Amino acid sequence: MISTYPFVSGKYLIGGNWFEAAKKTNVINPANINEIVGEVALCSASDVDHAITTAEKAYESWSRSDIEERASTMHLAAEEIKALVEENVTLLVRENGKVLVEAKKDLLRCVDIMHEAADELLEWWKPEVLPGNQKVQIRKRARGVTAVISPWNSPMILTFKRVIPAVLTGNTVVVKPATNCPLTIMSFLKVVASYFPAGVINVVTGSGSVIGEALCSDPRVKTIAFVGSTETGKEIMRAASGTVKKLYMELGGNDAAIILRDANLDEDSIKRLRFGVLRAAGQVCSAIKRIYVHESRYEEVVEKLKKEFQRIRIGNGIQPDVEMGPLNNKSQYDYVKGLIERAAGSGATIISVGVQIDPESWDQGYFILPTIITGADQNSEIVRAEQFGPVIPILPFSDLDEAVQLANDSEFGLRASVWTEDEELAIQLAEQLEAGAVFHNNHTVFQDLHLDFPGLKESGLSREVRHCGLEYFADSYGFAN
Numbered sequence: 001m002i003s004t005y006p007f008v009s010g011k012y013l014i015g016g017n018w019f020e021a022a023k024k025t026n027v028i029n030p031a032n033i034n035e036i037v038g039e040v041a042l043c044s045a046s047d048v049d050h051a052i053t054t055a056e057k058a059y060e061s062w063s064r065s066d067i068e069e070r071a072s073t074m075h076l077a078a079e080e081i082k083a084l085v086e087e088n089v090t091l092l093v094r095e096n097g098k099v100l101v102e103a104k105k106d107l108l109r110c111v112d113i114m115h116e117a118a119d120e121l122l123e124w125w126k127p128e129v130l131p132g133n134q135k136v137q138i139r140k141r142a143r144g145v146t147a148v149i150s151p152w153n154s155p156m157i158l159t160f161k162r163v164i165p166a167v168l169t170g171n172t173v174v175v176k177p178a179t180n181c182p183l184t185i186m187s188f189l190k191v192v193a194s195y196f197p198a199g200v201i202n203v204v205t206g207s208g209s210v211i212g213e214a215l216c217s218d219p220r221v222k223t224i225a226f227v228g229s230t231e232t233g234k235e236i237m238r239a240a241s242g243t244v245k246k247l248y249m250e251l252g253g254n255d256a257a258i259i260l261r262d263a264n265l266d267e268d269s270i271k272r273l274r275f276g277v278l279r280a281a282g283q284v285c286s287a288i289k290r291i292y293v294h295e296s297r298y299e300e301v302v303e304k305l306k307k308e309f310q311r312i313r314i315g316n317g318i319q320p321d322v323e324m325g326p327l328n329n330k331s332q333y334d335y336v337k338g339l340i341e342r343a344a345g346s347g348a349t350i351i352s353v354g355v356q357i358d359p360e361s362w363d364q365g366y367f368i369l370p371t372i373i374t375g376a377d378q379n380s381e382i383v384r385a386e387q388f389g390p391v392i393p394i395l396p397f398s399d400l401d402e403a404v405q406l407a408n409d410s411e412f413g414l415r416a417s418v419w420t421e422d423e424e425l426a427i428q429l430a431e432q433l434e435a436g437a438v439f440h441n442n443h444t445v446f447q448d449l450h451l452d453f454p455g456l457k458e459s460g461l462s463r464e465v466r467h468c469g470l471e472y473f474a475d476s477y478g479f480a481n
């Protein structure tokens, strides 16, 4: 039974009140496009204005509220959220296409984010006294109204990782989730918002080009925390430039994995490689999107990965035995299909394998089989674009300099990985790779919620996020006497 969800369908939240939108659109189950999961409000620019006015008003008292009370309230809210995980897991699967295990992990991680950020706050907020003759303190204060704009691919974690530290540091927020996948976010934020004064957490939904623009160009918004594509990120930077806002930008990626001549390619390594490529059907900013293999191991990697992909069970993530779900929406599905077709058209070899759990209803969802592409050129679209799907081009290299040059030959710089038995060599290569983080014999996420490493180049702004992101939403200022 889903208790929270019907309440949020087609509505938006401002100042503790839920409003019925004049215009709405359907949220579709990507594993069964005949199923309407719920509705999402298509807010207008004037709804955004209302949300910002309300958040600005609430900021006056919230920014002065007691820091210990903020933290203890967040812990209480987290406990209620934890109790709601089970009943919201299927909602996330139905609106996003994730498989059950992943969806549950994501929801539980939201609970951890709340507890850990609340714990971190108290120590981190204390003024730092600098040594020297003059007594100088570094103190912190909130920044004001914060816009949190999130994508559909990992909607829960990416929204909570911004909303929670923003609220804890005394800001008020206007959240704009993606239109394809807003319902679980709204269900959870409905509960979190109810623990804080009205207007601290507001949620508007709708078209990015209409309300996103209104949110990002408004002078009353002081910080924008955006996770999404590089293209949208650039539009947001343009809209925000008029009032010089603080921008926290986590953008697209085209991560390279480099497999060296001495790499251990046992069963476990191949499983980690598969996870790096196919987690959430490849719809992860930091998924492996290109593999470069030393020419002496090329055939072996293709063969082993193909065997691994052949076993994967693809279908509706609501079934417990399904390991990979569909793509989230039609435009992403059409885009990835188009990339594969154009790669085939240009002479590359396409290897699509996997177990279709329910072949009769395959056409009713945005399913694509795990696909390996060989024989593609470094300058081909399938290698250069962020595919964001279950498809992986594999290219050979002959020496280390070439491997680094190929990996760095991209406008993106999110993550990379080096697969070798030689840790010293992995570190040497990591120094040369243009990526916000480099993994050794793995390509995964940072388990520690206290830190993150956003991308280089066109993959984002800010380089090192510590203290659960709290530092990002507060300003430091000096106080001397």
Ligand code: NAD
Pocket: 149, 150, 151, 152, 153, 154, 158, 176, 177, 178, 179, 206, 207, 208, 209, 211, 212, 213, 216, 227, 228, 229, 230, 231, 232, 233, 235, 236, 250, 251, 252, 253, 284, 285, 286, 386, 388, 414, 455, 459, 460
């Ligand atoms: P997107 O850029 O299309 O949309 C992201 C959000 O921005 C949505 O809520 C959308 O409605 C909104 N938006 C669209 N136009 C806007 C505008 N002009 N002004 C303000 N907001 C606007 O991205 P997506 O397709 O939802 O997500 C996939 C992308 O997100 C991929 O490129 C992926 O790499 C990236 N991503 C990056 C990270 C990271 O940490 N670096 C994490 C997850 C996803």
